[in-house]
Amino acid sequence: MSATIKDVALLAGVSTTTVSHVLNKTRFVAPATHERVMRAADELHYAPSAVARSLKSKNTKSLGMLVTTTLNPFFAEVVKEVERQCYQQGYNLVLCNTDGELEKTTSYLLMLSQKRVDGILVMCSEYDDSLFGAAIGKRDLPMVVMDWGPSGDYVDRIQDNSLKGAHLAINHLIEQGHRQIAYIGGPLEKLPARQRYDGFFEAMAEAGLSVRPEWVIESNFEFEGGRLGMRALLACETLPSAVFIGNDAMAMGAMSEAQLAGIDIPAALSVIGYDNCLYSAYLSPPLTTIDQPKRRLAEQAVATMIERIDNPRQTGRVIMLEPDLVIRSSVRALSKK
Structure with a gap:
């Protein structure tokens, strides 16, 4: 059986409230007491419940992502960069591949809103503004659209020019x-x-x-x-x-x-x-x-999402990324202009 916070408190000789403050860093605790709690937690291999923690903080440290298809190389590369950014920022990523189907999009959107993710990243070509608006309105979920997705005032958009x-x-x-x-x-x-x-x-x-x-x-x-x-x-x-x-x-x-x-x-x-x-x-x-710029797209999307989670707002904004020409061998020079 897994150790509980009461077990840690008993072994450390403190209250469960003190254990909570130590583990969640919510109040100053004397160094000696802090050390006893951490030593007890380590000895008991205590792992705080992510569900319980999220219920208290109203923050799951998880983001959802709706993507049309991971078979398209562009989407696959963006998803890889988004996952990297989420990991670096201490967030889990819940990836939902819609396969271009509105029914799957609806189902996944409902699931993400019920699972209490902190926000939803969208790179999804099949959408309905009213569908997304209704889903996020129930929980006031932050939403960041990565080029493909709803265009309502309630979302932030990261767009390629x-x-x-x-x-x-x-x-x-x-x-x-x-x-x-x-x-x-x-x-x-x-x-x-x-x-x-x-x-x-x-x-x-x-x-x-x-x-x-x-x-x-x-x-x-x-x-x-x-x-x-x-x-x-x-x-x-x-x-x-x-x-x-x-x-x-x-x-x-x-x-x-x-x-x-x-x-x-x-x-x-x-x-x-x-x-x-x-x-x-x-x-x-x-x-x-x-x-x-796929890496910059992912970096900007995740950074915008975290900023919106930390500082909720009702209206969205548009952030434009600039493209560049990459010259290789598939264009023949007929003559110079």
């Missing part, structure tokens, strides 16, 4: 001499896809370049989405010299489809992706891409 990232991608292609540029992206109802789509058109317009409607293809953000998007592009009567693809997972699927069709990358078609996932440097050819 996807509009700027798209400009960086298109400007790089233009600098390498490309004028006929296509776009394959994710569903436009999702904020990152819409921003990259808008950034593509803005950058093309600023350069005075027209966009062929058949070269703008909407798909999904997975490997299969890239494959299907490239298949649609290859079916066009005329091919572009370059294509900007909405994320690296899509770019991998698209490059595979193009190469299976005998298209040489980058000799016949230049490709630039988005996210700078770990594997993008190991593709053939290595993928030129836009770096979305």
Whole structure:
């Protein structure tokens, strides 16, 4: 049987209240008494109940995280960094993979709110603002959205500047001499896809370049989405010299489809992706891409969450992270601008 706080108090010759103050550091206790309590706790291998501690402090030192899928390399890398940050800050992470299903999202959200986590991190493409608002309203749970998730005033958002990232991608292609540029992206109802789509058109317009409607293809953000998007592009009567693809997972699927069709990358078609996932440097050819700072995203999200737990507030804020261009070998230089 596990030792109790009463056992520690009896062995140390003090009250249970004194033991509680020593273990929870809630009041000054004389050094000699402190030493006796700690020695008794060590001898009895006493471990305070996390549940009891959380009921008293109303703080579980646990965070929940809703993520669309850990199979997507971008999500997997972000989750790894979030877990690292939680561990360094003394928090446990409860990870919930929704698999893109609204029903699972609803179930997990309910479970997290009932399990008394201190806050919820969200990187979830399938959501309903009213669903999240109702769930966190019951306990006034802090919520931080990492690019994908509800956009209500009750959440903090850590966002990648996807509009700027798209400009960086298109400007790089233009600098390498490309004028006929296509776009394959994710569903436009999702904020990152819409921003990259808008950034593509803005950058093309600023350069005075027209966009062929058949070269703008909407798909999904997975490997299969890239494959299907490239298949649609290859079916066009005329091919572009370059294509900007909405994320690296899509770019991998698209490059595979193009190469299976005998298209040489980058000799016949230049490709630039988005996210700078770990594997993008190991593709053939290595993928030129836009770096979305995953470690900074995780650090900022966890820091914002802890700050909000310590200092509750009703209104959210938006924190923007800036992307960078990573040049590799998948873009061919036709001529310098």
